[in-house]
Amino acid sequence: MDNIEDYLAGTRQRVEEEIRALVPADGRHTGGLYQMMLDYPLRHGKSLRPAIALACCRALGGSEAAVMPTAAVLELYHNAFLIHDDVEDRSEKRRHEPTLNRKHGVPLAINVGDGMLAMVMRPLLDNMRTIGLGRALRVLDVVARMARETAEGQAMELGWIADGYMPRSLCEYTRLVHKKTSWYSFIAPLLAAATIAGLDRHGAQRVGRLGVPLGVAFQIQDDVLNLSATSDTYGKDGDGDLWEGKRTLILMHAIGSADPAERAHARAVVAKPAGNGEEQHARNAADVEFLRGLIARHDSIGYAQRVARRYARRFEAGLHALAGDWVDSPHKQFLFALAQYTVGRAA
């Protein structure tokens, strides 16, 4: 796992430089907008998405210079999503610090996210000069699709929470994750990088599809960490998912395994409406305690981890089939290490 951490750290540094170059340093008459834009990106996130884009492009023979602007765009998008997601979930902590909504209030946080979404157009248009018109347009298409898929996934989950609906099958769950997580975190970085490296449409899509199972493995592990890690190692609100009523595979399994009486109670708890944006949480401490107990009794975390490992292996097998003839390199090794990293990471 050392190598992967080194690779991520190396990418992080270059992405931060790239983002600093994209965001104007002069904040005169802009209400501190650009300083706030840099807040999340400079909190030392994982830089996972840009690292995947960089590794994929270079493993396929593309250059670092060609992919870095797009990698930075993906990181900016990710951080803009996080800002809006933190507002939507009323989260208090992100990467060990107060969320932007906590620091500056909801209105400014929404606007900072909007501003970041406005910053991505320039580097994507400038791509035309470095990778040519055709590839640059295909990358723009990937990013546009990514933004739509993510909004659709977010709408699905928020709609389920608003309707008190809990998905019942792994298929329903993975359809949600495909949109809300896999697309922007894995499919888009792989697809854009393969495009930049020069693969044709069909070839790039085969690479992009590897992001589907990887996203499921990643999201499940994220939900596991939310429930098992302490706030210290995790950097977000502990048990936040249970308070929010997030539709996780862990909770689905616990409810599906419960006896009829407990199941009915659990369904009622997760169906509590989140309200119209004023009160803090729909569920109380007793509700969260009850769900925690249910999850423990049915070893739902263990179940979720087994499913995550299955999807990680699926990604690994797909990568083997596809990348067998790629020249060996640290970049290819990074991609192969992702399977283990995704389900083994502690943050």
Added chain:
Amino acid sequence: MDNIEDYLAGTRQRVEEEIRALVPADGRHTGGLYQMMLDYPLRHGKSLRPAIALACCRALGGSEAAVMPTAAVLELYHNAFLIHDDVEDRSEKRRHEPTLNRKHGVPLAINVGDGMLAMVMRPLLDNMRTIGLGRALRVLDVVARMARETAEGQAMELGWIADGYMPRSLCEYTRLVHKKTSWYSFIAPLLAAATIAGLDRHGAQRVGRLGVPLGVAFQIQDDVLNLSATSDTYGKDGDGDLWEGKRTLILMHAIGSADPAERAHARAVVAKPAGNGEEQHARNAADVEFLRGLIARHDSIGYAQRVARRYARRFEAGLHALAGDWVDSPHKQFLFALAQYTVGRAA
């Protein structure tokens, strides 16, 4: 004023068709996202921005087909801004109906706005096929700049409110309006339309600059309507600006004209912090009543209307200087009628 209303109504119909074609009708597995995206655009807004783009492009000899996708994009942006603005201001009414945040809650409303911002890339890229690569890229640049300027303006105003700062000069006020209103409502529609019609960069910029004074006239009239119109004709929350502590020219004038004791009290009232997003309003009914009285005693609405008319005349003079040799047409007439419409409109 009849002609301008007809022109707006005609544009509205065509823009609605264009937007319906852009937004997928199939809502399966998208949590109702696309239906919610159509909510504001189908509430019969003024369609002022697309009408300006259409009129400007056609007055300059460009075709309706060439400009309509961009006009629809401007209307989508406008509505996405309105959705996020309503969340940021905690508004309850928009175009005589409950705001999206009121209907579906803050989280879904934020996400619908994000989804709309993701929809605009496709038609702007498709522009390449209809107006050619060079013009399409310039229009993309205009839209990217517009999104940034608007976020900057919004950050300025929210920052002033958060800091309890009230601008003191007309110059400070117009700098804010330039960014938060003029850019997306007037400069961008004129600049994009002139580009699509075939003007070179310099010529298009001269047309775009007409939007600067028009935006100031429009914003002042908007603030006048908020205070003088009833909720019935206006379609938004009555006196909403005073509750929100919005930095309007009217309020600036009232505070600037007050005697020292009243001025100190007024400054304290508008400096009340808006809080971290939980409580409804920082100001109470007595505060709003006090500000209302101050505005009435100093005829601040009359003052603001005079300033608005001055800026409208400035727009008119600029248009005369620029459009003297344009062929006469209903489109050119619409542009000339904008000066009167902007300061005379009742909604």
